[in-house]
Amino acid sequence: MAKLAMTAADHKLVSDAVAAAEMHSAGEIVTIVTPRSDTYHDVSLIWSALVAFLALSALEIAPTFYFSLVERALGLWGHEWTPRGVLGVALTFAALKFGGMYLLMRFTPLGLWLTPSFVRNARVRARALTCFRVGAESRTSGRTGVLIYVSLDEHHAEIIADAAIASKVSPETWGHAMKAMLDPLRAGQIAKGMAAAVGEVGKVLAEHFPRSDDDTNELPDRLIEV
Incomplete structure (x- = not known):
């Protein structure tokens, strides 16, 4: 199983990226990284x-x-x-x-x-959905939460958006964010990859859900390890 070696600097990099992205949007971004999504x-x-x-x-x-x-x-x-x-x-x-x-x-x-890729991908998706329901879904007043979930051993990531965002943004839109993560993750730069994805997600949110004057930070900006 891959070992998480996230330093304080890594956490700060991702947290700062989330804070910067949310400065221009009413959306709330949650970031989660895990060594593995299932025991299989x-x-x-x-x-x-x-x-x-x-x-x-x-x-x-x-x-x-x-x-x-x-x-x-x-x-x-x-x-x-x-x-x-x-x-x-x-x-x-x-x-x-x-x-x-x-x-x-x-x-x-x-x-x-020896675990088929379709099984691995399905388990990562299921774990990401569970984390989304616990940590982001319906926890914002406008249902504008987005989860960026990375599972290291499976080399797989998921981006899941709450109802208000999903109604305006197709899943294919998150392809730019996924692509931004690839090279850093392949190089073992987990925090850098997630920060890059946060930036891309932030651009989409700023376009469709611009920040209002009375907007408050409803979800934590910190990177979560599970």
């Missing part, structure tokens, strides 16, 4: 079960080879295998394969690599 526990179980099944299939296809390996490992000579013994070896073999694959999936990069 179910995906780990599926792959582990598949590997265990394949291990049993291999044992069925070449039993002589595998049982000879067991005999040599245990120091058995001319051992006569009973049905109970065969079943015990098969269950042990499957359990070891299942457990080994599960550990690899949960605690190494292999797990995310």
